[in-house]
Amino acid sequence: MTRRPSFGVLLLASFLVLFVGSGLMLAATVAVTGVARVQIEDRAEGFSLDIPVPALLIEGGALVASFALPDDELARLRVELGDVEPIVSSMLDELVALDDVVLVEVNDGSDWVRVEKRGGALVIDVEEPDTSVHLSVPLGSVRRSAGWLFG
Amino acid sequence: MSFDIKKSAPLMLVAVLAIGSAATAADLWLHVRVEEDGGESTVRVNLPMSMIEKAMPLIGRHAGHHEGTIVLDDLDVELDDLRLVWNELMAGPDMVYVRVDDHDEKVRVAKEDGFLLVDVEERRAGGDTVRARVPLGLVEVVLASPDGEVDIQLVFDHLRQMGGGDLVTVRGDDEFVRVWVDDVAEAE
Numbered sequence: 468m469t470r471r472p473s474f475g476v477l478l479l480a481s482f483l484v485l486f487v488g489s490g491l492m493l494a495a496t497v498a499v500t501g502v503a504r505v506q507i508e509d510r511a512e513g514f515s516l517d518i519p520v521p522a523l524l525i526e527g528g529a530l531v532a533s534f535a536l537p538d539d540e541l542a543r544l545r546v547e548l549g550d551v552e553p554i555v556s557s558m559l560d561e562l563v564a565l566d567d568v569v570l571v572e573v574n575d576g577s578d579w580v581r582v583e584k585r586g587g588a589l590v591i592d593v594e595e596p597d598t599s600v601h602l603s604v605p606l607g608s609v610r611r612s613a614g615w616l617f618g
Numbered sequence: 619m620s621f622d623i624k625k626s627a628p629l630m631l632v633a634v635l636a637i638g639s640a641a642t643a644a645d646l647w648l649h650v651r652v653e654e655d656g657g658e659s660t661v662r663v664n665l666p667m668s669m670i671e672k673a674m675p676l677i678g679r680h681a682g683h684h685e686g687t688i689v690l691d692d693l694d695v696e697l698d699d700l701r702l703v704w705n706e707l708m709a710g711p712d713m714v715y716v717r718v719d720d721h722d723e724k725v726r727v728a729k730e731d732g733f734l735l736v737d738v739e740e741r742r743a744g745g746d747t748v749r750a751r752v753p754l755g756l757v758e759v760v761l762a763s764p765d766g767e768v769d770i771q772l773v774f775d776h777l778r779q780m781g782g783g784d785l786v787t788v789r790g791d792d793e794f795v796r797v798w799v800d801d802v803a804e805a806e
Contacts, residue, residue, distance in 0.1 A: 551676070554672060554675050554676055557672045558672045561669040561672055566803060568664060569662065569804055571663050572660070574661075575659045
């Protein structure tokens with residue numbers, strides 16, 4: 468004869484499944500879609516900022532915006548950017564297909580800027596004597612976000 | 619000769635877009651290297667031709683030209699005069715057309731194997747050396763453009779036919795500029 472688990476055990480197990488499962492799902496989604504990151508360090512002002520944003524949130528934001536924006540505002544946006552969007556999208560497709568590569572690097576002795584494709588993201592680094600800026604955006608998310616807004 | 623990276627940035631962009639616009643093959647890359655102050659200041663650009671081609675419609679649009687075109691203006695010579703000289707050159711055989719060899723500089727302009735070669739070498743210590751190797755077909759496309767409005771796609775097609783190679787090299791006292799096309803993504 469088997470003993471039935473108590474209600475408390477069932478409840479605990481359910482919570483565990485819920486939290487661990489959703490945590491794993493979130494981790495898997497972030498791993499697939501990537502993380503956008505903005506890092507700013509202002510050494511003169513002693514200020515620094517590091518904001519990692521799961522790319523899923525960017526896509527979600529674009530999706531929400533496509534529904535939340537007033538129709539006339541969205542229509543105006545689509546008219547203004549509508550003919551540019553296919554061009555930018557096809558350029559993004561090209562970028563996504565590239566292997567990792569430094570696209571542009573400028574160094575004038577005191578300032579340094581580098582734009583590269585790295586690990587599926589467009590990465591922009593700027594170094595000035597007092598300031599460092601690092602921006603990383605997963606290209607797939609940018610592409611899909613543009614699709615939500617203009618598709 | 620003095621070269622200022624910041625002032626030259628728009629020029630480099632036009633060079634990238636105009637020259638780079640000329641090839642479509644996905645495996646071709648346009649490279650630009652600029653070094654000055656003994657390598658302290660540098661510009662490195664590596665762009666796939668296929669991606670530049672995708673951006674073509676944006677060129678000219680905001681300048682009031684036709685899409686995918688750039689306009690030759692601000693030239694020191696009349697375009698018609700340039701065309702006349704060019705037609706003479708194209709009709710002539712491969713040979714050296716200009717040779718100047720004086721105490722200041724050596725200049726050589728030649729037509730050779732489908733390329734216009736321009737070599738300028740200043741004789742003074744630390745003088746500049748300019749070596750340009752430009753495909754004849756490319757120049758022909760540019761000069762044939764009506765009203766000087768160059769269809770970048772045609773330029774692209776010629777670069778694609780070339781399959782790569784050096785387009786312009788300028789070596790000066792403390793600066794170096796090279797623009798070339800090849801099938802390597804990130805060249806050193």
